[in-house]
Amino acid sequence: MIVILKTGATAEQVSEVKSFLEEKGFSIHFSEGVEKTLLGAVGAPDQDKELLKGQLVAYPQVEDVHIIAKPYKLVNRDFHPDNTVIDVCGVKIGGPEVVVMAGPCTVENPEMLFETAQMVKESGAKILRGGAYKPSTSPYSFHGMGIEGLKLLREAKGRTGLPIITEVMDTRDVDLVGEYTDIFQVGTRNMANFSLLKEIGNTRIPVMLKRGMSSTIEEWLQAAEYIASRGNYDIIMCERGIRTFETAYRNVLDVNAIGEIHQRSHLPVCGDASHGTGRWQLVPSSTKAALAAGADCLMIEVHPNPRVALKDGAQSQTFSDFRRLMSELRPLAEAIGRSM
Amino acid sequence: MIVILKTGATAEQVSEVKSFLEEKGFSIHFSEGVEKTLLGAVGAPDQDKELLKGQLVAYPQVEDVHIIAKPYKLVNRDFHPDNTVIDVCGVKIGGPEVVVMAGPCTVENPEMLFETAQMVKESGAKILRGGAYKPSTSPYSFHGMGIEGLKLLREAKGRTGLPIITEVMDTRDVDLVGEYTDIFQVGTRNMANFSLLKEIGNTRIPVMLKRGMSSTIEEWLQAAEYIASRGNYDIIMCERGIRTFETAYRNVLDVNAIGEIHQRSHLPVCGDASHGTGRWQLVPSSTKAALAAGADCLMIEVHPNPRVALKDGAQSQTFSDFRRLMSELRPLAEAIGRSM
C-alpha cells in the first residue's frame, strides 16, 4: 500500500499517518519526492486494504492511497499458474476444445425445447442452455416457467445427453435449481448479489458467473472470489457485454476482457455474443471475435422461431443461422489450434 | 408502437408484419415515407411491447421498432399528477420540508451509533440511517453486525425518536428486517434484484430504492413499478451517483435525474452525495447541488471518527463537518421556498 501525502503536510502529520500504519502491523518505507512524500506500507498481508484506504483518506493530509496487492487470491493466476479445467458430465471446459453452449433464452414449452436441444446437439453444441427463472426489467413480462421449466430441461438432457445450464436468481432457489442443473448461471444483474454468490459457493456444482453489465474486471474477479472462498472452485467467467454510451446495440462485447481474464486468472472464460450484441445480425461476427480472442466456451441463443419467442427474439439465431455459424466456427477454432 | 421497415421491403413483407400486429389486436396506420415505410400500431394496451419488439426485429425486413408508451404506469405522473407524500412515523417525505437522513454507513457498536444518532438529531436530521447487512465487493471484508445491528438501531430510535432506515439484501431477510426498520433501503447492487423487489412490494413498509449504478431512468422507474405492482406505493427514489469513465471520484451524482424523476413520476426523490461522490471533501458541495435541484430528502453519512470507520470512511462527514453542512443547507432550502 502506498500512501501519498498532500504537498505541505507537516512532519507531525506525516508521523500521525506512520503511527496509524505501524499499529496495523505494517513496516514503513519513506520516499521523499520533490513534491510529495510517500509512505510505502509493507507486511500485514491479512489487513483489509480497501478498509484501510477509506480510513486513511479521512485524514486531511492524505492525498491518495494506492493498493498494490490484488484483492483476490484463490482465482489469481499468480498463485495458481495452471488453467482450471472443469468437467461437466464429461465435457471439459477450459481445455483445448472450445465448448458451445446453445439453446433458447427461455424454456417456453416441451416441443420448442426438445426440438432445439436436438438440433443444437446435431450441430455440435455440447451443453444445453435454457432459462426457467428469468429476470425481466418489467414486472408485467414473462418471468419463466419455474420448476416446470427445470423438469423440461432435465427431460431434454435425458433425450439428448447434453448437460444443462440454467439461471438461479434467488437464494431460496439454490437448492431446488441445484437438483436439476449441471451448471448454475449467475446473471449479469446478480453478479454483485453477494448473498446468492455465497449460497452457490456452498454447493459443489459448477457455476458460470456473468460479468455485471458495468462491472470492472477487478470487481468481477472478486465476485468469483466470493464463490471460491466458500469452497466451490468450478467457476466459468462469462463476458456478456458491457454497458456504454453506444445505443446501436444492447451491449458492447468486450473482447479485451477475454484476454485479460486469461492473464489474471486460471479460470476458463466464456463469450456470449447473444447478450453481448443483443441483435441476431451481429451474433455471428462477434461470436467469431470471442472465439478468436481465446474464449474457452461460447454461449449462443437459438430459437426455432424467434418471431414468437417469449424473450430475446431480437438476439436469437434461427436453426439455419445457427447451423451456418457452427460450420464457420469450426475452422476458426482449428486455425487457432483448438478443436470444436 | 412504430415499426420501421427496411428500405426495399416488398409489399409481401410489409403485409407479413401487418398481419403479425393485427393478430395481437393492434390497428395499423401506414406511413409511406420517401425512404422508409412505417407501421404505426395502436390499441392493444395490454400487450408487452418489449416482448413484441424482440419478436418483430427477428423479421429481416424490420429495421427498428420504437415503443411509445412508457413501460411503467403506477409510478407515472401522467396517471397520478399529485406528488406522493410518504409519512414515516410522522416525518413527511415529499412535502415542503426537505428531510435529512443521516448516520453511519454501518452500525459498528452501541456507542458510536447512539452518539451519532444524538448528534444528527440535534443538528436537524429527521431520520437515522445505519447498515446492519452490508454489501461488500470483497468476501473478506466486514459485512455488518446483522441482527445485533438491527437491535441497536431500534434502541437508537427509542433514545432519539428518529425513525430508521436500513438496507435489506436478501429475500430471506425481508421479514426480519421489516420487524425493525421504518424504511427499507434497496441498495444500488440490488435495484434489479427482482425477487427482492417483489418481496418488499408485498410488505407495506416504505422503501427507498437506490438507482442502480448504471441503470437508466427508465429501468429505475420500472424497478419502482415492480414494488408498486405488489401494492406497496410508498417508494422514495434515491439518486446516489452513476458509474462513468471518470475516476477522480467513485460515482457521478446525476442531478439531472432529480429533475427528470420529478417530471416523470409523482414519487419523492432523495439525493445521496456521500455515495454520489465517495469523497468527504466533495459531499458538502454536491449535497447542496442535490438540494438546489429539488431533492425531497438528502442522505448523508456521518461518523464520529472516520479514521476508524469499518466502512466508507472516505465519504463520511465528521460531527463538526456535518454540523457546518446542516447550517449551510438550511438557508439554501429556504431560498428555494422549502423548510428544513
Next chain:
Amino acid sequence: MIVILKTGATAEQVSEVKSFLEEKGFSIHFSEGVEKTLLGAVGAPDQDKELLKGQLVAYPQVEDVHIIAKPYKLVNRDFHPDNTVIDVCGVKIGGPEVVVMAGPCTVENPEMLFETAQMVKESGAKILRGGAYKPSTSPYSFHGMGIEGLKLLREAKGRTGLPIITEVMDTRDVDLVGEYTDIFQVGTRNMANFSLLKEIGNTRIPVMLKRGMSSTIEEWLQAAEYIASRGNYDIIMCERGIRTFETAYRNVLDVNAIGEIHQRSHLPVCGDASHGTGRWQLVPSSTKAALAAGADCLMIEVHPNPRVALKDGAQSQTFSDFRRLMSELRPLAEAIGRSM
C-alpha cells in the same frame, strides 16, 4: 513514480528496471512486500512520467506503474493557492459574484440577437454568449453566420455594454475571432484539439475551456495547462455535461466536477446546464444545482422563440423562463454567501 514488479520477478529483472530508472536520474527506494516488490523512484522532476510509464510496462517483469505527481503545474492549486479572478471588461469571474453568461446558441440575425442581448442584460446577465462558428454533427446543418455573426456580436456589445463570448473552432480563425470577442470559447469537441489550444495560448484573451464530453478531470486540467504553458493564464473551466449510458437527457451535468476543480485548481469554474441537460425543462433545476455546488459563473442559452431556433431549440429558455430562473437564482446565490 512507483513501479510494481510481477510476482516472481528475478533479482536480475529487478536490477534491470532499477538501472533504467537510475539512468533517467531517479533515486530508487526498494519496498519488498509479501507478494510484490516495489521500486519508488524519486527526483528527476523534469522527466515525462507518462512516457516513462509506457517504456516501463514494456518490460515483461513490470506489472504496473503508478504516477504520483500531477501532470499539470501552472493550473495546480498546490503551487498557486489563491483563486484566479479574471477581469473581462470590468466583469470579475472567480470572485464573490456569480456571473451569468446568457444569449442564443447561435447568432441568427440582428433582431433576435439584439432583442435577446437587451433582455438578458435587463435580467442581470453580465456577459453575452452567441455562436458565429458552430460545430454540427451533420454536414448538412447550419454552421453559423461566420464573420457576419461576429460583427453582430460586436454591435450587440456596443448597444448593451455586455462583453461577449463566442466559440472558435479552427486554428486559422483565432486571429479573426480574437478581434471581436472578449472571451474565446473552446467547445467540448475541441478540448483536445491541441493545435487550437496552443494558438489560443499564444493570445492574451481570456478563454472558457469546455470539458470534453468524455474527458476526465485530469485530461481537462492538462488541456488548460496547454493554454497556460503558452502564457495565457485567464482560463475558465466549463463543466457542460458528460456522456454516459443514460439516454433520457443529452448529457449528465457533473456537479462533482465543480467541487473537484475548485480543490485541484485555482481557476474559476462555469456550469452550463443548457448543454449539461440538453432539455429546457431540466435547465432550471440543474442550473441551480451548479450554482449551489459552487460555480463561479453560469452559462444559459436563451432564445426569443425556441420553436424557430436554428440550433439547440430543445435546450433554450424563453424570455419568460429566463426571467423566472434569474429571479430564483439570486436568492440562492445569497444563501451561499455570494452575490449575483
Next chain:
Amino acid sequence: MIVILKTGATAEQVSEVKSFLEEKGFSIHFSEGVEKTLLGAVGAPDQDKELLKGQLVAYPQVEDVHIIAKPYKLVNRDFHPDNTVIDVCGVKIGGPEVVVMAGPCTVENPEMLFETAQMVKESGAKILRGGAYKPSTSPYSFHGMGIEGLKLLREAKGRTGLPIITEVMDTRDVDLVGEYTDIFQVGTRNMANFSLLKEIGNTRIPVMLKRGMSSTIEEWLQAAEYIASRGNYDIIMCERGIRTFETAYRNVLDVNAIGEIHQRSHLPVCGDASHGTGRWQLVPSSTKAALAAGADCLMIEVHPNPRVALKDGAQSQTFSDFRRLMSELRPLAEAIGRSM
C-alpha cells in the same frame, strides 16, 4: 419523423404542431393511441430533421420526437449496396484480402523507422504507419518530428515500396501532409473536428477516420459523411476502442462496431487493437478478434525496442511478437475465407 404528444394535449395544441410540420412541407398521418397521440410526418426529405426536432420539443405539448431517416446518405449502404474498395498504390482495402498496416507509433529517427519498415514488410504488412504530428495529452511531451518525420516516411516508402499512412491534426497542415502521405489518418480526438474533415474532404487522398473515443456509430458515420459530402469517397472506418468505465485497459475494442458498420455502410473497416487495448499483452488476442469479426484491415503498432519508445511503448509489439502474431493471423484469415 414521429412526433409524440403529451398525454392530455388539447386539440388546439395538436393542431399547432400539425401546422408547424405542414409548413415545412410534410404530410401528416395521425395515430391516436390509447394513451398518446402521434403525428407521423412524411415527405420533405431535404429538411434538417435534427433541427426540427430541437424546435418541436420546445413546444410544451410535445413529449418526444423520433427521427426515422438515417442522417447520412453517401456512406449509407441502403443507397450503395456494394462494398467500397479503395486502391492505395495498388493495395486494395475492402476486398478479399485483409491488409495489415504496421509501424511505429511515432517516427523517432531514420534508423528505427527504416528497420521497422523493412521488418513489417517482410512479415507481410502492406502499409507502413508512422506519426510525424502526434497529439499528446500533456503539453510537455514529445509531439512528433513534424516535416522531418514526413520526409523520413517518404524515404521509407522509397526503400520498401510500402504506401504510408500518417496523421494530420491541423487544417493548416492538410496540404503539406497531403504531399507526403498515401492515406490521411484522422485521430480519435479529431473525429469531430469538422473543419479538418472538410479540408480533407476537399482532397482526393484516401483517409482513415478513427472513431471518436466516445462517439456513437451514428456520429462516426456522420463524420464520414462530412468527408464524402466534399467529394472524397475513399474513407476507411477505424474502430480503435471506446472509453468506458473499465480501467484495466486504456480502451475497449468494440468488435460489435465492425459488424455494425459493415451492415450500415459500404465503407471498409479497420481494427486497431493497439489503441483498442493500450497494452501489448492484449494486442494479439484482440487483433485476432477484430479479424474474425470481419475487419478489412488491421492496424498494429510495432517498435524495435518499446522500452525506449518515445510514445506508446505500452502498446507496441516487438519485432518477434509481431512476427509471431502475423503467422497466427494468416491461418485465421484463411479460415474465414480471406487472404492475407
